[in-house]
């Protein structure tokens with residue numbers, strides 16, 4: 001039986017299919033399902049870029065087992081931390097490195113860890129957020145599938161630094177392959193003495209439990225994720241209190257993105273100063289970008305902060321395919337549109353902020369001139385209306401109204417005032433929603449209104465393509 005599927009996290013290899021729990025990319029269109037199921041079409045993702053630090057073990061087609069990981073310097077950061085550094089020393093190194101979270105909010109990781117370490121109570125938790133449901137994002141999947149021990153080592157270092165004895169790895173259900181690789185790595189780490197009690201002869205004990213999501217975008221929001229792990233419906237909590245004082249099971253908790261955690265072993269092994277040799281003063285290190293859509297070589301690209309979008313798109317990923325560049329959806333569905341005018345913006349937090357573009361989770365989704373942006377906007381609005389959890393009214397109602405308006409805009413039936421209505425709904429959601437989902441559900445639409453007001457004109461014809 002063949003069914004339409006929601007996101008499989010394979011935007012770099014569309015069209016994609018999940019066949020008996022095996023995710024397959026680049027499926028030939030029109031091929032009968034039985035043929036797809038009968039042969040393995042899985043192939044390693046394209047992994048490139050000019051600074052292969054985080055991704056140095058990715059894209060090779062093989063996943064390192066424990067022995068290979070250790071032979072390649074794996075778990076040396078954990079060994080160094082336990083044998084040579086105090087927990088406060090690990091946090092100091094992290095703060096000096098300038099690492100900020102890669103899950104979208106760009107919060108300083110060292111500050112977060114320090115807050116949890118200083119929180120009162122003996123029971124603390126580390127949560128790895130591997131929900132990765134932002135449309136266009138697939139970086140965490142590749143890290144987990146191709147370098148699972150690096151994720152575990154990052155969690156172990158967080159546990160050591162913050163005084164936690166238990167970690168949860170929350171992986172979205174649509175990533176069965178990543179879950180299998182992580183489960184195997186966890187078993188290996190227990191057997192090899194890198195998880196469990198009195199690690200490396202110290203008093204440090206740490207357990208990791210793998211948890212599967214159930215397909216809800218909202219469960220990537222950190223507090224909804226806690227609810228989900230606790231066995232409840234994934235509803236975001238009101239903050240404060242913040243997770244570092246009252247998180248999972250009401251205890252002090254550090255929640256970090258997969259890419260954030262994979263940076264930590266690098267920082268502890270080489271030191272903050274070496275880490276800072278790449279990137280800029282305010283955006284040190286490297287960043288993973290997920291390129292998909294109308295691009296010659298879609299894939300995962302690791303670059304030092306500071307390169308331009310033009311360099312990533314044209315020099316690394318082979319440029320726009322099928323036409324000329326119309327737009328780039330930057331940062332994901334919760335992101336904003338960029339155009340050719342933004343090609344020379346440097347990819348740093350500070351430069352992107354000035355250009356009004358969110359880095360988000362590193363999505364670069366490319367649309368050539370033949371794509372109908374009204375349809376794209378309608379699709380994004382549909383996503384948010386479906387995924388809103390309904391806990392607060394601005395988002396529960398706003399996402400549905402936004403979808404209704406964009407549906408008629410896409411059908412060529414825009415009414416006078418629709419643009420204003422979209423702005424009003426969008427700004428209300430942005431200002432009054434409880435969590436990040438509602439606060440960003442209209443950012444792509446608002447950026448499109450600014451860039452291409454003509455798309456929303458009354459009686460605008462339904463076009464097969466928008467030519468700027």
Ligand SMILES: Cc1cc2nc3c(=O)[nH]c(=O)nc-3n(C[C@H](O)[C@H](O)[C@H](O)COP(=O)(O)O)c2cc1C
Nearest residue numbers: 101102103129131132220221222256257260436437
């Ligand atoms: C709707 C929504 C979905 C999110 N999904 C993810 C996700 O899939 N992965 C992630 O790391 N962060 C996600 N976040 C951000 C998390 O709430 C949180 O900021 C992040 O996990 C913190 O990790 P970091 O400091 O390492 O970035 C999401 C936020 C919102 C509002």
Ligand code: SF4
Nearest residue numbers: 390391392395435438
């Ligand atoms: S903003 Fe949306 S997703 Fe977030 S709590 Fe409100 S209704 Fe739920």
